[in-house]
Amino acid sequence: MAAAAAGVASPADKERFICIYPAYLNNKKTIAEGRRIPIDKAVENPTSTEIQDVCAAVGFNVLLEKNKMYPREWNRDVQYRGRVRIQLKQDDGNPCLPQFPTRKSVMLYAAETIPKLKTRTQKMGGSDQSFQQGEGGKKGKGKKKK
Numbered sequence: 001m002a003a004a005a006a007g008v009a010s011p012a013d014k015e016r017f018i019c020i021y022p023a024y025l026n027n028k029k030t031i032a033e034g035r036r037i038p039i040d041k042a043v044e045n046p047t048s049t050e051i052q053d054v055c056a057a058v059g060f061n062v063l064l065e066k067n068k069m070y071p072r073e074w075n076r077d078v079q080y081r082g083r084v085r086i087q088l089k090q091d092d093g094n095p096c097l098p099q100f101p102t103r104k105s106v107m108l109y110a111a112e113t114i115p116k117l118k119t120r121t122q123k124m125g126g127s128d129q130s131f132q133q134g135e136g137g138k139k140g141k142g143k144k145k146k
Helices: 001-010 047-056 103-116 118-145
Strands: 019-020 062-065 084-085
Touching: 001 118, 019 103, 047 062, 047 084, 103 118
Parallel strands: none
Antiparallel strands: 019 084, 062 084
């Protein structure tokens, strides 16, 4: 019976697309918390929108589900919500893009590409400056107390 059900749903159906949650690529998570790629390749707090952007840019058929949540995610913030569905295989079972035969290859590509996004590079520049100013303020307060 399971074989008959599998025969009905082709890989091109939306339900058969692979799911990628941001937790899979997050270097702040442990494997027990849901990370699925090596920590040195993972990204700091990726969002579902960023995953969608990089996968759509390379040519995947992508579907963003904003209100879905990773079951192991305890934080209910909007930042951690969402999952991306990606069509990995065509009707005949061949990969849509030959350079990405497995779900792991897609996850590694996304994790490698997200830090290069314009939104990431601009944010990083701004946060470095504010961080340095914050450090200066803390040192000043410490001297006043003494």
